[in-house]
Amino acid sequence: MLKKIVLAFAISASSISSVYADNVGEVSENLSDAEKLYGLSLYWKEVSYNFAFFDQVPELDFNAKYQEFIPRVLATENTYEYYRELKRLNAFLQDGHTSIYYPKGLSAQYLDWPAVHLAEAGHQAIVTGVEKGLELEIPPGSIIVAVNGQDLQAYLKERVIPYIASSTQHILWDTAVRDALDGKPDTMAEFTIETPDGKMKEVQVNRDARSREIEYTSIKQPASNGELLEFKWLGGDIAYVALNGFHDKEIVKHFQSHYGEISKSKGLIIDLRFNGGGSTTNAGEIISYLANRNLPGSIWKSPKHVAAYKALGAIADQFEEFEEYRPYAEGTSWEFSEDSSDVLKAKLESNHIVPTYVLIGRNTASAAEDFLVYADSLEHFTTVGEPTYGSTGQPIFVDLPGGGTFRVCTKRDTYPDGLEFVGYGIKPDILVESTLATVRSNEDEVLDRALRELQAKL
Structure with missing residues (x-):
C-alpha cells in the first residue's frame, strides 16, 4: 500500500534523499554548457518517463519544448538565470507536485521583496500588511492596480505566472499575487495602489525585507498558530481542532492527548486550511477516530x-x-x-460521532486532501471554505548540477470512484469565497460560517 510522504509546498527539498546525488556540487556563478545541457536533459528524461499528468496538458508537446529550451538555457549568464529557465519550462506541466528548487542560498543573492504583505481575491492583489510607519502611505486594505506602470493582471501574466508550477488556476493566481513585488535586492518596487477610500497613489518601497525583522501594521487574517495542532472550545459544547500539518507523526500523539476532551463535544470543527500535507498515514489515523465505518481512500x-x-x-x-x-x-x-482503494479501518469501539464541520481552503493540500477523500462518505461531515490546493501524489526527487533539485509527480490519485481532484481542487459543501470585502473585514468568515451552521444544527 503506497503512502505519500511529501508536503505539497512546505517541504525542504534538501531534506529529501534523491537520486543522482553525485551530481551535486558547490553553487558556481555560472555552470558550464555541458552542465547546463546535462541538467536540462536529465529533467526532460525523468519527466518524460515518470510524469503522471500529461493528459491534463494535451496542448503541450514536451519534446518540442525541450528542444526549444536548449538554446535558452545555454544562453543564460549565471546559475540563477539557468534555474529560472528550468522553472519556466517546468511551468508548462501545470502541476503543483512537479517543481524546480534553487540551490541552497542562491535565490537570496538575486531575489528580495518589500515589506508589504499581499492576499489574492478575485485576481486582485490586496495589501494586508505593511511595515509599521508605512501605513499612511500604503493603507492596509489597498489594492495594487499596476506594477511598473503596467496593469497588474497583464504584469502577472507576462512577468510572474510563466515561472509558476500550479495544478489549479486559483493557486496559480494566489502564488502570482504573493510574488508580484519580488525583484532584485535593494531595488525599488514601484506600483500603483487604490486606497480603501478610492484614491490612486504611486508608491515606491525598497526590496530589503528578506532577512530583517519587521514589525507590521496589518489587517487580521486567518492563520495557523504555528503549532502542529491547536485545540480550544468555541463556547458551549463545540470543540475546535486545527490540524496544521501531517508531515510529523507527533500530530497523532497530540490528537490522542486531546481526544478525551474532544470526545466530550457535541459538535466539532476541524480546521485544515493551513495543512500543506505530509503523510497520508497520519491523516488516516486521526480520521479513524471520527468515522462510523471503514472508509475507502484514494x-x-x-x-x-x-x-x-x-x-x-x-x-x-x-x-x-x-x-x-x-x-x-x-x-x-x-x-x-493493487487494491480497489485504500480502506481505512475506523475505531468503531472508541469513535466520536457528532456533527463535524471541516474548514478547507487554498492551502489545504496533498495528504490533507487525502483526509477529505476519506471523509467524503461520512454524512456527519460538512466542508466549508474555498476549493483546496488541488495537488497530491508521490514525487521522485532528482539532484541537478549546481546543487539544486527537481521533483516529478509519479503518482495520480483520485477518489475511489475515479473522480479527479488533482488539477481542480476539492470543492467545499458550503462555499465561502475570499473577496475584497472578506479580506478587509478583520474577521474569519469561514470559521464564523461553520460555527453558525453547527450551532443551528445543534
Missing part, C-alpha cells in the same frame, strides 16, 4: 515502463498481434494500485 495509478513491451508496441502497425503493447510505445501504460 485509488492511484502510475506510469508503467517495460522496455521489451515498448519495443513490441512500436511495431504494432506491422504486427497486429502486438497491438496490446501499443500503450507502452505511446507512453500511456499504467500501473494501478
Whole structure:
C-alpha cells in the first residue's frame, strides 16, 4: 500500500534523499554548457518517463519544448538565470507536485521583496500588511492596480505566472499575487495602489525585507498558530481542532492527548486550511477516530515502463498481434494500485460521532486532501471554505548540477470512484469565497460560517 510522504509546498527539498546525488556540487556563478545541457536533459528524461499528468496538458508537446529550451538555457549568464529557465519550462506541466528548487542560498543573492504583505481575491492583489510607519502611505486594505506602470493582471501574466508550477488556476493566481513585488535586492518596487477610500497613489518601497525583522501594521487574517495542532472550545459544547500539518507523526500523539476532551463535544470543527500535507498515514489515523465505518481512500495509478513491451508496441502497425503493447510505445501504460482503494479501518469501539464541520481552503493540500477523500462518505461531515490546493501524489526527487533539485509527480490519485481532484481542487459543501470585502473585514468568515451552521444544527 503506497503512502505519500511529501508536503505539497512546505517541504525542504534538501531534506529529501534523491537520486543522482553525485551530481551535486558547490553553487558556481555560472555552470558550464555541458552542465547546463546535462541538467536540462536529465529533467526532460525523468519527466518524460515518470510524469503522471500529461493528459491534463494535451496542448503541450514536451519534446518540442525541450528542444526549444536548449538554446535558452545555454544562453543564460549565471546559475540563477539557468534555474529560472528550468522553472519556466517546468511551468508548462501545470502541476503543483512537479517543481524546480534553487540551490541552497542562491535565490537570496538575486531575489528580495518589500515589506508589504499581499492576499489574492478575485485576481486582485490586496495589501494586508505593511511595515509599521508605512501605513499612511500604503493603507492596509489597498489594492495594487499596476506594477511598473503596467496593469497588474497583464504584469502577472507576462512577468510572474510563466515561472509558476500550479495544478489549479486559483493557486496559480494566489502564488502570482504573493510574488508580484519580488525583484532584485535593494531595488525599488514601484506600483500603483487604490486606497480603501478610492484614491490612486504611486508608491515606491525598497526590496530589503528578506532577512530583517519587521514589525507590521496589518489587517487580521486567518492563520495557523504555528503549532502542529491547536485545540480550544468555541463556547458551549463545540470543540475546535486545527490540524496544521501531517508531515510529523507527533500530530497523532497530540490528537490522542486531546481526544478525551474532544470526545466530550457535541459538535466539532476541524480546521485544515493551513495543512500543506505530509503523510497520508497520519491523516488516516486521526480520521479513524471520527468515522462510523471503514472508509475507502484514494485509488492511484502510475506510469508503467517495460522496455521489451515498448519495443513490441512500436511495431504494432506491422504486427497486429502486438497491438496490446501499443500503450507502452505511446507512453500511456499504467500501473494501478493493487487494491480497489485504500480502506481505512475506523475505531468503531472508541469513535466520536457528532456533527463535524471541516474548514478547507487554498492551502489545504496533498495528504490533507487525502483526509477529505476519506471523509467524503461520512454524512456527519460538512466542508466549508474555498476549493483546496488541488495537488497530491508521490514525487521522485532528482539532484541537478549546481546543487539544486527537481521533483516529478509519479503518482495520480483520485477518489475511489475515479473522480479527479488533482488539477481542480476539492470543492467545499458550503462555499465561502475570499473577496475584497472578506479580506478587509478583520474577521474569519469561514470559521464564523461553520460555527453558525453547527450551532443551528445543534
